Amino acid sequence: ANSTRVQGDLESEFSSLHAVLDELKEGMMHRIKQERASRTYELQNQLSTCTKALESSEELLEMANQTLCSSEMDGFSQVHAHSEYGRFPVTMAPAFRISLKAKASDSMSHLMVDFTQEREMLQAIKFLPVPATPEIVESECHVCDNSVTVLWTLPEPDSKIDHYILEYRRTNHEGPPRAREEHPWMVVEGIKETQYTLSGLRFDTRYLTFRVKACNKAVAGEFSELVTVETSAFVFKLDSGSAHQNLKVEDLSVEWDSSGGKTPIQDIRKEKNRTSSPMHSPARTAMMSPKRAPSARVGRDRFTAESYTVLGDTMIDSGQHYWEVRFDKESKAFAAGVALRSLGRFDQLGKSSASWCIHLNNWLQQSLSAKHNNKARTLDCPIPERMGIYCNYDEGTLSFYNAKTKTLLHSFRTKFQQPVIPAFM
Numbered sequence: 001a002n003s004t005r006v007q008g009d010l011e012s013e014f015s016s017l018h019a020v021l022d023e024l025k026e027g028m029m030h031r032i033k034q035e036r037a038s039r040t041y042e043l044q045n046q047l048s049t050c051t052k053a054l055e056s057s058e059e060l061l062e063m064a065n066q067t068l069c070s071s072e073m074d075g076f077s078q079v080h081a082h083s084e085y086g087r088f089p090v091t092m093a094p095a096f097r098i099s100l101k102a103k104a105s106d107s108m109s110h111l112m113v114d115f116t117q118e119r120e121m122l123q124a125i126k127f128l129p130v131p132a133t134p135e136i137v138e139s140e141c142h143v144c145d146n147s148v149t150v151l152w153t154l155p156e157p158d159s160k161i162d163h164y165i166l167e168y169r170r171t172n173h174e175g176p177p178r179a180r181e182e183h184p185w186m187v188v189e190g191i192k193e194t195q196y197t198l199s200g201l202r203f204d205t206r207y208l209t210f211r212v213k214a215c216n217k218a219v220a221g222e223f224s225e226l227v228t229v230e231t232s233a234f235v236f237k238l239d240s241g242s243a244h245q246n247l248k249v250e251d252l253s254v255e256w257d258s259s260g261g262k263t264p265i266q267d268i269r270k271e272k273n274r275t276s277s278p279m280h281s282p283a284r285t286a287m288m289s290p291k292r293a294p295s296a297r298v299g300r301d302r303f304t305a306e307s308y309t310v311l312g313d314t315m316i317d318s319g320q321h322y323w324e325v326r327f328d329k330e331s332k333a334f335a336a337g338v339a340l341r342s343l344g345r346f347d348q349l350g351k352s353s354a355s356w357c358i359h360l361n362n363w364l365q366q367s368l369s370a371k372h373n374n375k376a377r378t379l380d381c382p383i384p385e386r387m388g389i390y391c392n393y394d395e396g397t398l399s400f401y402n403a404k405t406k407t408l409l410h411s412f413r414t415k416f417q418q419p420v421i422p423a424f425m
Helices: 002-068 075-085 117-125 263-273
Strands: 142-144 148-152 163-171 188-189 195-198 207-213 227-230 247-249 254-256 320-324 335-341 355-361 369-372 375-378 388-394 396-403 407-413 418-425
Touching: 148 207, 148 227, 188 195, 247 355, 335 388, 335 396, 355 407, 369 388, 369 407
Parallel strands: none
Antiparallel strands: 142 148, 148 195, 163 188, 163 207, 207 227, 247 254, 320 388, 335 355, 335 418, 355 369, 369 375, 388 396, 396 407
């Protein structure tokens, strides 16, 4: 069945090729016929004009001959007498001003053809080869604003390439792929150029691994060597263990919980009947990032009273880091920034020397302010839809941006003496 399909495709391709050649032949033959008709018409017009001139010349010659044979010699004498006193203009008859050279020639040299090169191309027709393996140019791959641009080349040009398939996978490991990766390959098909930009990404892993393969009409080639690009992402989750009881916390989101964390009676009964997992069972075991701070706030150490705060689970103790936060416009109040791990359980963000934040007040009149050590500075700028936070720990810089417009909202200058953690309220 497969051979029948392949044979049918071959016949179809040759029929298409024959149709193109027949169409080209018909077009070129039509051009020659048009050229011949145009020249014939031009020569016929010239012949007609010459014929009329010849008839006119014969009439003139006959008239001149009659005049020479005339017996009225007195007329010539009178003309001769008058010519002594003046000159008379003499004009050549139009019939004698016509060029007898043909306006069109029978030369068709500009319509000659030489299909030697095309014939060699036709003779070189063969079955489609498997496309060569692309090579990703790692130095030309770059990360910018939640997008990654990947560029690749082929060992040699191949006009038979129809498209490329790019695959990428999120990973936290820089080296070769592991036997079991946490994230699957994501596929982008139908790429026509030798570069592609992935935009709108969420950098929740430290690296992205790429591979690409070329495809012609019939078959796909081998994948390129893997190339890993660092996203420079600051990856963290929210630490539910330190959150206020009235906050419902998930990995990357938090919302108000009016129940205050109280468990319904029926859920308590279910918990009593459930057997606990052994201390070292997989249910109690988790891999932790070297910088990920184990929650030191459980039970009474949760934020409480009016400190509706939740911290991130990853410390910052060096380098440059950036993350973005989106908040509900209907929120009555919101704050985001960083805090020391020693932030008191009753402390609100910005009310002590252990935290720095931007605070949105939406109770009566919308306002935005920068807060630290119980001091506030009102910011005269539009409320951003999405806020970017940049922390340069080594230089002691904490900057807040409108993530959409890249406009600076405010910067704190300090000297961090202890590691800091992303904080939200």
